[in-house]
Amino acid sequence: MSSESILDATLEAKIEQSKKLLIQIASDYAPATFANSFGAEDMVATDLICKFAPEIEIFSLDTGRLPQETHTVIQEAMTHYQRKFVIYAPESSDIEAYVRRNGPDAFYDSVDLRKECCRIRKVLPLQRALQGKKAWVTGMRAEQSPTRGELPESEWDEGNGLQKFNPLSSWSNQEVWAYIRHFGVPYNKLHDQHYASIGCAPCTRAIAMGEDIRAGRWWWEDPDNKECGLHVKK
Numbered sequence: 001m002s003s004e005s006i007l008d009a010t011l012e013a014k015i016e017q018s019k020k021l022l023i024q025i026a027s028d029y030a031p032a033t034f035a036n037s038f039g040a041e042d043m044v045a046t047d048l049i050c051k052f053a054p055e056i057e058i059f060s061l062d063t064g065r066l067p068q069e070t071h072t073v074i075q076e077a078m079t080h081y082q083r084k085f086v087i088y089a090p091e092s093s094d095i096e097a098y099v100r101r102n103g104p105d106a107f108y109d110s111v112d113l114r115k116e117c118c119r120i121r122k123v124l125p126l127q128r129a130l131q132g133k134k135a136w137v138t139g140m141r142a143e144q145s146p147t148r149g150e151l152p153e154s155e156w157d158e159g160n161g162l163q164k165f166n167p168l169s170s171w172s173n174q175e176v177w178a179y180i181r182h183f184g185v186p187y188n189k190l191h192d193q194h195y196a197s198i199g200c201a202p203c204t205r206a207i208a209m210g211e212d213i214r215a216g217r218w219w220w221e222d223p224d225n226k227e228c229g230l231h232v233k234k
């Protein structure tokens with residue numbers, strides 16, 4: 001069976017559309033950068049960028065609390081694509097102050113302490129990653145969460161002061177996995193253990209059949225507020 005025959009026409013059209021957008025970002029918004037968490041959709045975006053728009057930088061935020069499986073897929077992807085990714089870490093003084101004041105797992109104690117942990121481990125490093133860039137790219141999809149219901153392919157990111165692109169906005173979960181399997185894209189093996197959306201180890205769990213795709217993130221909080229601050233509109 002030829003590789004073309006097992007991708008349906010809708011997915012082929014979406015691949016083409018995402019590819020065109022990435023090529024346009026690389027030419028019209030240089031320097032542009034892609035925020036890669038190495039989850040399933042981000043691996044699709046990684047594959048498309050490495051193949052068709054390699055000028056787009058790829059970076060990731062190593063929060064210091066990521067699961068080993070995420071480090072494993074980062075290493076695998078570096079080998080697979082023969083490409084180095086830019087890894088940002090939090091400021092050690094911020095982490096030391098937070099842990100001294102609140103304890104290492106204080107994010108379970110209140111939404112404020114959870115958001116403060118996300119701020120120092122993710123939001124501040126993201127701001128450093130976006131400095132000097134004209135645009136950033138994400139692998140977000142509109143159907144991923146109630147808080148992401150409306151997700152344009154292109155939007156002005158007021159908070160960070162640059163254009164933001166979501167080239168996989170219209171993709172379904174099934175299409176993401178069809179792409180990964182079809183093209184042999186490396187992926188985080190936690191997905192095989194029913195982890196749908198993967199973040200830091202203490203704040204991510206597997207989901208049960210029928211649960212929302214992001215139910216495993218910050219599961220102890222109200223679903224309408226479950227964002228880490230990286231994708232919040234100001």
Ligand code: SF4
Nearest residue numbers: 107117118121200203
């Ligand atoms: S996801 Fe959890 S551990 Fe990671 S930065 Fe946010 S609160 Fe901290």
